Amino acid sequence: MTDQHDRPAPYKEPQQARSAATLARVLHAAEEIASSAGLEEMTITGVAERAGVSVGTIYRRFEDKEQLINALTERMLDRREEYVAEQLRKAEPSLAGVMHAYAQSLLQSFADSSNLFPELLRARGAKPSDRGFRTIAEVHRLLLDAAAPYAGQIRRSDPQRALDTAARALLGACFHNSVRPDPATGEVAQRRYAGELSDMAVAYLVTPDSRDSLD
Numbered sequence: 001m002t003d004q005h006d007r008p009a010p011y012k013e014p015q016q017a018r019s020a021a022t023l024a025r026v027l028h029a030a031e032e033i034a035s036s037a038g039l040e041e042m043t044i045t046g047v048a049e050r051a052g053v054s055v056g057t058i059y060r061r062f063e064d065k066e067q068l069i070n071a072l073t074e075r076m077l078d079r080r081e082e083y084v085a086e087q088l089r090k091a092e093p094s095l096a097g098v099m100h101a102y103a104q105s106l107l108q109s110f111a112d113s114s115n116l117f118p119e120l121l122r123a124r125g126a127k128p129s130d131r132g133f134r135t136i137a138e139v140h141r142l143l144l145d146a147a148a149p150y151a152g153q154i155r156r157s158d159p160q161r162a163l164d165t166a167a168r169a170l171l172g173a174c175f176h177n178s179v180r181p182d183p184a185t186g187e188v189a190q191r192r193y194a195g196e197l198s199d200m201a202v203a204y205l206v207t208p209d210s211r212d213s214l215d
Contacts, residue, residue, distance in 0.1 A: 022051075022053060022057065023061060025051045025052065025053065026047060026048075026051045026053060026057075026058055026061070026068075027071060027072055027075050028051070029047050029048075029050035029051035030042060030047045030051075030068055030072050031072060031075070031076070032050060033046055033047060033050060034072065039069060042065070043065070044058050044059070044062075044064075044065055044068070047068070073131055073132075074131065077131055077132065077134075077135040080109045080135060080139070081135055081138050081139060081142075083105055083108070083109055084102070084105045084106065084109060084139045084142055085142050086105075087101045087102075087104065087105035088101050088102060088105070088142055088143065088146040089146075091146065093149075094150060094153075095147060095150035095153045095154070095202060095205065095206075096198065096199075096202050098143070098146045098147045098150065099147070099166070099170070099198040099201045099202050099205075100194055100195060100198040101146075102142075102143045102146070102167070102170060102198070103170050103173075103174065103193075103194040103195075103197040103198045103201070104190065104191065104194035104198075106139070106170060106171060106174035106175075107174050107177060107184065107190045107193060107194050108190060109174075110174055110175055110177065110178035111178060111183070111185065111190065136171065139171070140164075140167050140168075140171070143163075143167045144160075144163060144164070144167065147163055151163070153205070153206060154205045154206065155205070155206050155207060155208045156204075156205060156207075156208070156209055157208075157209045159205075162204070162205055163205065165204075166201040166204060166205055169200075169201065170197055170198070170201055173197055174197070177193065
């Protein structure tokens with residue numbers, strides 16, 4: 001577990017609906033600027049102008065730019081966790097359906113502001129990578145929970161370990177797609193790629209262990 005002192009300093013949570021709406025506009029503006037120009041070019045003044053608020057309004061919520069970046073990281077990672085959870089809830093009730101929904105949701109999640117996502121996780125100062133690791137652990141847990149009802153379909157000698165391996169492979173493939181120069185983009189290409197990834201995962205899960213893997 002991450003040490004409490006390594007976590008980002010919390011920003012002031014809004015207490016009223018109007019304040020929450022203002023915060024949402026500020027974070028949306030920050031994400032738009034950072035996605036198009038990068039974190040280094042994002043300034044408090046620029047965010048205030050894009051959000052239609054005063055600079056003082058932002059400073060009443062955030063101590064500095066670093067704390068704004070922390071909040072933006074939290075927002076984007078929370079959104080990814082919620083999206084994966086939603087898609088798994090709507091998955092076709094089968095092992096293949098769950099694996100396809102997982103691959104599809106990860107592909108879409110990484111494609112959303114994909115240029116910004118790795119930069120946020122490398123951002124200086126407040127160890128945002130710790131928050132990224134928590135999201136990776138959470139989406140991993142979501143898949144394990146969603147696939148649990150279909151564990152009887154898995155023919156590996158250790159179904160839980162096999163499912164863990166498949167989850168890691170899908171996550172790695174989807175992240176790699178987001179950073180490669182020719183990613184699968186667009187609904188049709190992403191759905192096809194998700195189908196290919198999930199087909200491979202399911203084929204592995206329903207195939208008994210080879211002699212070498214049992215030694």
